[in-house]
Amino acid sequence: MSVDPAHARDVERCAAVAAGLMKKAGATVKVARTRGFPVVLGAFRAGPRHPTVTIYNHLDVVPAGGADWSRPPFKMAIAGDRFYARGATDDKGPALTALFAARSARELRVPLNIRFLWECEEEIGSPSFEAFLCKTAKSIPTDSVLVSDTIWVARNKPAVSAGLRGLVGVLLALETGEKDCHSGLTGGAARNPLAELAQVVARCVDGRTGRVTIPGFYDGVLPLAREELASFRESGFSLAAFKKAHGLKKLRSGSALSAMKAIWGAPTFEVHGFSGGYQGPGVKTAVPPRGEAKVSMRLVPGQEPRKVLHLLKEHVRRLNPDVRVSGALSLEPFRGVTSGPFAQAAAEAMRFAFGKSPAVVREGGSIGAVVTMEKVLKCPVCLIGLSLPEHGYHGPNEFFDWRQASGGMLAFVKYFEQISRIR
Amino acid sequence: MSVDPAHARDVERCAAVAAGLMKKAGATVKVARTRGFPVVLGAFRAGPRHPTVTIYNHLDVVPAGGADWSRPPFKMAIAGDRFYARGATDDKGPALTALFAARSARELRVPLNIRFLWECEEEIGSPSFEAFLCKTAKSIPTDSVLVSDTIWVARNKPAVSAGLRGLVGVLLALETGEKDCHSGLTGGAARNPLAELAQVVARCVDGRTGRVTIPGFYDGVLPLAREELASFRESGFSLAAFKKAHGLKKLRSGSALSAMKAIWGAPTFEVHGFSGGYQGPGVKTAVPPRGEAKVSMRLVPGQEPRKVLHLLKEHVRRLNPDVRVSGALSLEPFRGVTSGPFAQAAAEAMRFAFGKSPAVVREGGSIGAVVTMEKVLKCPVCLIGLSLPEHGYHGPNEFFDWRQASGGMLAFVKYFEQISRIR
Numbered sequence: 141m142s143v144d145p146a147h148a149r150d151v152e153r154c155a156a157v158a159a160g161l162m163k164k165a166g167a168t169v170k171v172a173r174t175r176g177f178p179v180v181l182g183a184f185r186a187g188p189r190h191p192t193v194t195i196y197n198h199l200d201v202v203p204a205g206g207a208d209w210s211r212p213p214f215k216m217a218i219a220g221d222r223f224y225a226r227g228a229t230d231d232k233g234p235a236l237t238a239l240f241a242a243r244s245a246r247e248l249r250v251p252l253n254i255r256f257l258w259e260c261e262e263e264i265g266s267p268s269f270e271a272f273l274c275k276t277a278k279s280i281p282t283d284s285v286l287v288s289d290t291i292w293v294a295r296n297k298p299a300v301s302a303g304l305r306g307l308v309g310v311l312l313a314l315e316t317g318e319k320d321c322h323s324g325l326t327g328g329a330a331r332n333p334l335a336e337l338a339q340v341v342a343r344c345v346d347g348r349t350g351r352v353t354i355p356g357f358y359d360g361v362l363p364l365a366r367e368e369l370a371s372f373r374e375s376g377f378s379l380a381a382f383k384k385a386h387g388l389k390k391l392r393s394g395s396a397l398s399a400m401k402a403i404w405g406a407p408t409f410e411v412h413g414f415s416g417g418y419q420g421p422g423v424k425t426a427v428p429p430r431g432e433a434k435v436s437m438r439l440v441p442g443q444e445p446r447k448v449l450h451l452l453k454e455h456v457r458r459l460n461p462d463v464r465v466s467g468a469l470s471l472e473p474f475r476g477v478t479s480g481p482f483a484q485a486a487a488e489a490m491r492f493a494f495g496k497s498p499a500v501v502r503e504g505g506s507i508g509a510v511v512t513m514e515k516v517l518k519c520p521v522c523l524i525g526l527s528l529p530e531h532g533y534h535g536p537n538e539f540f541d542w543r544q545a546s547g548g549m550l551a552f553v554k555y556f557e558q559i560s561r562i563r
Numbered sequence: 564m565s566v567d568p569a570h571a572r573d574v575e576r577c578a579a580v581a582a583g584l585m586k587k588a589g590a591t592v593k594v595a596r597t598r599g600f601p602v603v604l605g606a607f608r609a610g611p612r613h614p615t616v617t618i619y620n621h622l623d624v625v626p627a628g629g630a631d632w633s634r635p636p637f638k639m640a641i642a643g644d645r646f647y648a649r650g651a652t653d654d655k656g657p658a659l660t661a662l663f664a665a666r667s668a669r670e671l672r673v674p675l676n677i678r679f680l681w682e683c684e685e686e687i688g689s690p691s692f693e694a695f696l697c698k699t700a701k702s703i704p705t706d707s708v709l710v711s712d713t714i715w716v717a718r719n720k721p722a723v724s725a726g727l728r729g730l731v732g733v734l735l736a737l738e739t740g741e742k743d744c745h746s747g748l749t750g751g752a753a754r755n756p757l758a759e760l761a762q763v764v765a766r767c768v769d770g771r772t773g774r775v776t777i778p779g780f781y782d783g784v785l786p787l788a789r790e791e792l793a794s795f796r797e798s799g800f801s802l803a804a805f806k807k808a809h810g811l812k813k814l815r816s817g818s819a820l821s822a823m824k825a826i827w828g829a830p831t832f833e834v835h836g837f838s839g840g841y842q843g844p845g846v847k848t849a850v851p852p853r854g855e856a857k858v859s860m861r862l863v864p865g866q867e868p869r870k871v872l873h874l875l876k877e878h879v880r881r882l883n884p885d886v887r888v889s890g891a892l893s894l895e896p897f898r899g900v901t902s903g904p905f906a907q908a909a910a911e912a913m914r915f916a917f918g919k920s921p922a923v924v925r926e927g928g929s930i931g932a933v934v935t936m937e938k939v940l941k942c943p944v945c946l947i948g949l950s951l952p953e954h955g956y957h958g959p960n961e962f963f964d965w966r967q968a969s970g971g972m973l974a975f976v977k978y979f980e981q982i983s984r985i986r
Contacts, residue, residue: 340770
């Protein structure tokens with residue numbers, strides 16, 4: 141996993157293994173250095189007269205707390221048509237699907253140059269990717285980018301994503317003392333960093349409704365268009381399936397449409413953890429010397445991470461000037477193309493492989509590299525995902541399955557054939 | 564430590580070692596079973612015609628997170644006149660001081676029966692003590708109780724305590740899902756248990772000022788009397804020393820008197836920890852399935868734990884009916900005697916041993932057994948402490964020192980001699 145320095149060598153090893161697979165498939169390969177983790181570059185060359193597509197995937201994963209897993213998360217297990225492992229669906233399964241589809245396209249002599257760009261820092265917000273891409277862009281010209289790191293809404297209705305949420309991840313840290321204090325001896329006079337952080341958090345978001353209360357936060361948010369809402373309704377989204385897939389007991393949203401609007405079209409403020417203080421059994425009545433709230437905000441098109449971070453910092457400074465705000469992650473939201481030849485090719489490919497036209501939806505997650513590639517490579521970026529909600533992105537017992545892998549190979553070969561004709 | 568079930572056998576071992584020391588000092592000893600951890604009972608008998616004092620101390624300690632300690636916390640180290648170890652000043656040092664004073668009193672033929680009652684569950688709120696004492700009271704009749712588990716305000720001014728705060732410790736738990744969820748895929752629709760708990764906490768207490776906002780919370784609180792405030796002013800309390808002793812950077816209170824009023828005369832609501840969610844390095848952007856806030860309230864005379872717990876439960880139910888409130892600790896506040904022969908004997912003993920009259924202050928901490936002993940043994944309970952603020956109750960690098968130990972022995976022998984004349 142890329143977030144934990146203890147696993148840095150595992151990420152490097154993963155890049156080397158991935159390069160080996162690419163080479164075995166017949167592609168030319170290079171493990172390129174960045175300021176952070178490497179990028180695996182590969183290519184099947186058809187010739188300079190033909191167009192080029194670049195396929196982006198990422199190899200890194202989020203941590204996997206072992207307790208909720210039925211199997212060791214870092215050892216792949218095959219059960220029926222399922223491939224279980226951390227990273228199976230996010231994003232190694234789709235990466236290999238695209239690799240094998242590209243090999244088939246080559247065998248079928250599809251007149252298209254196919255490049256691979258496999259990143260290893262997606263889960264930590266791609267900190268080195270932009271600098272790397274700016275430096276490398278000239279040597280890897282491309283006419284479009286295909287990203288397969290998004291999720292269908294339901295198994296029986298393919299989906300393509302025309303938008304991503306951005307992300308601003310932040311640590312709110314407060315230190316009021318040097319050591320644990322006895323709450324009897326000092327309580328009342330001593331400050332309580334966790335109580336103060338809870339207060340700051342509670343003034344940034346209404347925990348019950350999710351409404352963000354940072355002044356100016358919603359400024360510029362682009363409302364969802366009527367056609368988008370119509371496509372959302374046809375996406376196959378079901379509240380029951382959503383709750384089941386994510387193991388959620390109750391939702392903030394009462395209807396399917398309001399849930400889709402909340403996860404695809406609205407920004408959020410989430411608390412991921414409070415560190416500091418006692419977390420063992422029972423209650424230890426000490427006043428902790430420091431605390432940290434790990435929070436993040438998902439942003440939608442029309443919001444700018446830098447501006448939102450500034451608004452948060454100003455708000456926190458007014459609430460509690462001793463709280464230190466450090467920005468850890470920053471990703472811009474993305475508004476993709478919904479018409480034109482690439483959108484048509486994606487729709488045709490999905491219909492060919494899975495028998496149904498895809499719904500045009502949005503993605504609640506963030507892929508920092510998407511915005512970067514659109515800017516730096518100056519070409520359309522199409523999000524054609526293969527993952528399903530039940531695959532469990534970032535959750536325990538993550539898996540990918542053969543139906544999505546085999547259908548995905550068909551879809552990608554068809555897509556390559558279609559876009560090879562776009563001039 | 565009594566709070567962590569993993570150390571249950573260590574608590575038992577400690578009781579056995581303590582009984583051995585008592586026996587070696589010449590006392591009769593019995594390790595008495597309770598529903599929880601044992602109580603060590605001992606006695607030096609002077610005869611039925613003479614009065615009896617019972618000395619209460621506790622042997623259990625709070626956990627010691629190793630990171631902030633300069634030495635292993637569970638191995639005693641002597642450096643200069645200091646005895647370092649978890650429990651050195653809370654409460655094993657004062658316990659041994661009283662034991663050795665009692666042995667001297669016996670050698671000096673002070674006509675007083677001296678009993679020992681050493682508990683092993685003080686730090687978890689004495690859950691078995693009341694039942695044990697009710698059952699045992701008849702066999703251990705006494706005319707007064709001496710408790711040495713309180714703290715002077717400053718090294719150069721002895722203090723006796725005429726009040727203790729009570730305590731209600733509570734876990735606020737909320738479960739909204741079964742597993743970690745991807746905050747991109749579910750954020751906005753999924754509930755966030757930590758954000759909801761932060762909101763509940765922020766509506767129970769103003770984290771900045773410490774003002775508790777649970778309706779009815781302050782009802783019945785007895786205001787501090789003018790004489791008490793006058794004695795507080797003479798206690799030697801200094802804001803600078805208080806901050807230094809507890810390693811506090813800034814306080815909520817701006818003046819010494821307002822700090823004393825806050826820690827001795829006012830109730831609190833503290834957050835001790837939030838469990839659930841991610842606590843490792845960086846930000847993991849998952850929405851956790853559950854969270855728990857570990858909180859407690861210190862209470863002052865006039866407040867009743869049961870009533871306060873009820874107020875909290877009602878308040879939380881109105882704020883967020885899904886939050887489960889479970890009461891873990893409950894201790895009544897204590898208002899001690901400030902006049903009469905026992906108070907006079909204590910003042911005289913302190914003057915004799917340390918050269919100065921003691922200030923009559925209060926204690927911000929809670930000792931559940933004190934209220935229980937007053938009720939069940941039906942006699943005055945005097946709090947004559949020996950610990951100093953810099954000893955670090957419940958903090959890292961806790962210690963006791965020889966000046967307090969040797970002065971304490973003198974004071975206790977003098978006290979025994981004085982109270983042997985009270986009929």
